[in-house]
Amino acid sequence: MLTLLTSMYMMVRTFSSQAEPIRVLVTGAAGQIAYSLLYSIAKGDVFGKDQPIILVLLDIPPMLPVVDGVVMELQDCALPLLREVIPTADEAVGFKDLDAAILVGSMPRREGMERKDLLKANVAIFKAQGGALEKYAKKTVKVLVVGNPANTNCLIAAKSAPSIPKENFSCLTRLDHNRASSQVAMRCGVSSDSVKNVIIWGNHSSTQYPDVHHAKVNVSGAEMGAYDAVKDDAWLHGDFISTVQLRGAAVIKARKLSSAMSAAKAICDHMRDIWFGTKEGEFISMGVYAAGNSYGIAEDLIYSFPIQIKNKTWKIVDGLSINDFSRAKMDATAAELVEERDTALDFLSQ
Numbered sequence: 625m626l627t628l629l630t631s632m633y634m635m636v637r638t639f640s641s642q643a644e645p646i647r648v649l650v651t652g653a654a655g656q657i658a659y660s661l662l663y664s665i666a667k668g669d670v671f672g673k674d675q676p677i678i679l680v681l682l683d684i685p686p687m688l689p690v691v692d693g694v695v696m697e698l699q700d701c702a703l704p705l706l707r708e709v710i711p712t713a714d715e716a717v718g719f720k721d722l723d724a725a726i727l728v729g730s731m732p733r734r735e736g737m738e739r740k741d742l743l744k745a746n747v748a749i750f751k752a753q754g755g756a757l758e759k760y761a762k763k764t765v766k767v768l769v770v771g772n773p774a775n776t777n778c779l780i781a782a783k784s785a786p787s788i789p790k791e792n793f794s795c796l797t798r799l800d801h802n803r804a805s806s807q808v809a810m811r812c813g814v815s816s817d818s819v820k821n822v823i824i825w826g827n828h829s830s831t832q833y834p835d836v837h838h839a840k841v842n843v844s845g846a847e848m849g850a851y852d853a854v855k856d857d858a859w860l861h862g863d864f865i866s867t868v869q870l871r872g873a874a875v876i877k878a879r880k881l882s883s884a885m886s887a888a889k890a891i892c893d894h895m896r897d898i899w900f901g902t903k904e905g906e907f908i909s910m911g912v913y914a915a916g917n918s919y920g921i922a923e924d925l926i927y928s929f930p931i932q933i934k935n936k937t938w939k940i941v942d943g944l945s946i947n948d949f950s951r952a953k954m955d956a957t958a959a960e961l962v963e964e965r966d967t968a969l970d971f972l973s974q
Contacts, residue, residue: 715760722762729771776964819850
């Protein structure tokens with residue numbers, strides 16, 4: 625009997641290890657975020673320990689020699705799940721038959737550049753990438769936009785791929801979510817996994833609103849609201865919010881480089897939750913298409929909400945009570961997104 629069970633187990637393992645590879649695109653593949661990200665994807669931390677991967681690495685032609693070095697390193701890791709690595713600057717190759725697209729590359733803001741100039745440059749990039757998704761990718765592709773301004777870049781990409789459901793597009797606010805959870809955990813002297821259900825509302829910018837009114841903290845085995853656990857309302861309404869909002873700038877000031885390790889970790893968290901779902905009774909933060917939300921946010925935006933995911937389908941957590949303090953901050957970040965959207969759509973129509 626034991627031999628039969630062992631044989632069946634080996635058959636199941638063999639079958640699962642022979643799953644069809646999925647094609648995963650990472651743009652900006654020569655950059656530091658991609659460098660921190662690719663190993664985790666290739667070794668199975670994101671899409672599963674039995675899921676073979678074909679990694680497609682897209683960057684602009686001048687960066688392809690750097691990408692070739694990244695390819696060599698991935699090969700030298702000898703990762704069993706990594707079946708192929710494809711470096712390319714050709715969108716027809718990069719976006720072909722994708723199961724997942726992680727759009728990291730974008731035009732960074734340069735000295736002397738106004739925000740509208742940054743938006744104009746990125747509208748062109750994400751219009752083209754949305755068009756490439758439309759033309760070459762699977763209609764089931766899951767698209768995560770990381771490159772900033774992430775929310776509006778995501779909206780432009782989604783509008784430029786009309787046959788792919790808008791629900792397949794999301795932008796990264798998980799880094800902000802993780803930052804907020806960590807700040808609360810450190811304040812309470814607990815591990816980060818003892819904090820759940822923080823919310824990032826709105827834009828991945830300094831107007832975002834990190835909200836812990838619905839968060840729970842496990843302190844010595846007892847779960848309580850974050851306000852009761854922290855016992856410092858002034859901090860939660862003040863320094864906590866500004867620390868999360870300005871954390872990216874603080875990292876740049878200290879490192880002279882933008883967040884890479886923490887951004888890569890957040891990308892992995894975000895995509896793993898899309899693939900495998902959120903834990904029962906918990907929600908995370910994602911920038912998603914706002915249509916049908918119950919919080920009075922303009923519908924034609926990519927806005928960060930509390931999200932639950934099941935069967936690779938997300939839904940906004942409805943019915944959370946919103947006090948006047950939260951309402952004002954949620955509306956302020958929405959107003960910024962409306963302005964960004966309108967500016968971007970003007971460029972898109974030109």
